[in-house]
Amino acid sequence: MxxxxxxxxxxxxxxxxxxxxxxxxxxxxxxxxxxxxxxxxxxxxxxxxxxSVMVPASIIDSEGEIVRVNAAALESVQLKCHVRQDSFPKSVEVLWQYDDSYIAIGNTLQLRDIDQNKMGVYKCSASNGYGDPATKSFHLETTKVALDVEVQVADSMGCQSQPSCLVCTLTYLVTSITLYYGIF
Structure with missing residues (x-):
């Protein structure tokens, strides 16, 4: 019995x-x-x-999906990989990847001073040695925020047919825009 x-x-x-x-x-x-x-x-x-039941690691929310994350330039972002903690007898290890390189260990990835070099896909993988690792991907995008403003007095060559003007150059995270203000 x-x-x-x-x-x-x-x-x-x-x-x-x-x-x-x-x-x-x-x-x-x-x-x-x-x-x-x-x-x-x-x-x-x-x-x-x-x-003892051997259960593969799993991610609680959005497993296997790509989550879009928007951040303003120079802000900080926390990406979280919530894993189930019931994988007795082994603990769950969470690894973070960016551009196919491992960059961190742990449930949370902190990214500071977001710029165009940090945009892209980040992936967390949770594994406890049983079965395939569970994964979740984050696609980090940034909004354009002016980083630098430069004002110059320009000669008639750069003033688009005006005798003189001020040239204001706004340097953005991704692109640069030049505005011309004519002086009459």
Missing amino acids: WMRGNRRIFCAKTNRIFACSNILIIQHVTVRDSGYYKCVSSSNNRSFYQA
Whole structure:
């Protein structure tokens, strides 16, 4: 007879967990099935068994999807990879990748001073050694914010047919725009 804790496991094949004779069967195993099971023989000798369920790591939200993240230039961004923590007996390791290179370890990736060199796809991979790693990708984009303003007095060559003008150059994260203001 099989028992889990003080509860007897019966030979009812309609149950997910059942035992017939000396065989214990657990169908559709979940983490909740971890624990101590004992087989009690008719001669009152007892054998104890511990069942540990090996569950691959998983990401709680948006696993396998690409999440779009917008950030203004020079801001900071936190990317989070929320993983299930029920992968007993092993812990879950989270690795971060950018451009196919590993850049960090841990559930959270902190990116500071966002600029065009940090735009692109970041991927977190969660693994506990069982099954394939779970992944989640983040596509980081930035909004254009003026980083530098330069004003110059220009001669008639740069003033588009005006005798003189001020040239205002705004340097953005991604592009540069030049505005001409005529002086009459």
